[in-house]
Amino acid sequence: SQIEHALRRADLEKEIHLVFQPQMNLHTENVVRAEVLARWNSETIGPIEPGRFITIAEESGLITDISLTIIEKAFREIREWPVPLPISLNLSSHDIISKPTIDRIIDLARSLKVDPERVEFEVTETAMMADTEKAIANLTSLKDAGFSIALDDFGTGYSNFSYLRSLPITKLKVDRSFLENPGDPMTEKVLSSLAGMARTLGVHCLLEGIEDEIDLLMARRIGVQSVQGYLFGRPMNAHDLLELARRSA
Numbered sequence: 001s002q003i004e005h006a007l008r009r010a011d012l013e014k015e016i017h018l019v020f021q022p023q024m025n026l027h028t029e030n031v032v033r034a035e036v037l038a039r040w041n042s043e044t045i046g047p048i049e050p051g052r053f054i055t056i057a058e059e060s061g062l063i064t065d066i067s068l069t070i071i072e073k074a075f076r077e078i079r080e081w082p083v084p085l086p087i088s089l090n091l092s093s094h095d096i097i098s099k100p101t102i103d104r105i106i107d108l109a110r111s112l113k114v115d116p117e118r119v120e121f122e123v124t125e126t127a128m129m130a131d132t133e134k135a136i137a138n139l140t141s142l143k144d145a146g147f148s149i150a151l152d153d154f155g156t157g158y159s160n161f162s163y164l165r166s167l168p169i170t171k172l173k174v175d176r177s178f179l180e181n182p183g184d185p186m187t188e189k190v191l192s193s194l195a196g197m198a199r200t201l202g203v204h205c206l207l208e209g210i211e212d213e214i215d216l217l218m219a220r221r222i223g224v225q226s227v228q229g230y231l232f233g234r235p236m237n238a239h240d241l242l243e244l245a246r247r248s249a
């Protein structure tokens, strides 16, 4: 495709940049972390949505370079921040099953002197399905190196309790699709049971997709620890993120 061709020829260092979306502690309303989201502005075809270019990169074998470029950029960025705000980074399915990629990530943090305690990786249930055993082994290596792991898009897969318990995760990120019908009585029941699952597993729970006060009240009722969504901020540049973090502190 045209996008794949442009991606192959792209100067990733130059054409990919990062934006950051704040995650707030629900009780204090401080910024407690930021999710790193990649943006690709192709020199030849203009801006392409990450949902599209990440998928094409996975299908065409370009994802490893792209993921490592994003991760290295993020590590170099956060070293310069005046406050040690933690981040989370999305891993794709290929990254999770590739031991060389995982080892490279651990090396990068070491050589750039980034504290792994500041870095969380987000993985989806679907991304792990390709090879669950390898995924668990690699995520365990990341966790042993000091990184934390969040299960992204939680609730949209088929994970049962015993499977979830076998994963080296420290957080569940409840998918934002559950907030599409906040007026529906079923919404609160479903969200409560997902948050209850996090409590039973003894892991942190974040609710995504908070767009208005109604969503925020729902988050408070179901009892999650943190929230993310347009109400607190769209993905933004590092300067704006740090300013927001400073103001909320």
Ligand code: G
Binding pocket: 036, 037, 038, 039, 050, 051, 054, 070, 090, 091, 092, 235
């Ligand atoms: O910001 P939003 O439209 O930016 O992102 C769309 C989708 O692309 C989300 O599902 C998000 O997880 C994914 N995405 C954004 N940045 C990255 C990235 O750096 N790596 C991977 N694997 N996925 C990303």
Ligand code: G
Binding pocket: 021, 037, 090, 152, 153, 176, 208, 209, 210, 211, 228, 229, 230, 231, 235
């Ligand atoms: O979980 P995932 O990595 O898929 O989430 C990142 C995506 O979610 C990005 O595309 C981001 O822009 C989007 N997003 C973040 N907050 C909100 C929100 O409040 N509403 C909607 N509709 N999308 C959001």
Ligand code: MN
Binding pocket: 035, 090, 122, 152
């Ligand atoms: Mn994510």
Ligand code: NA
Binding pocket: 152, 153, 154, 173, 174, 175, 176, 208
């Ligand atoms: Na998600």
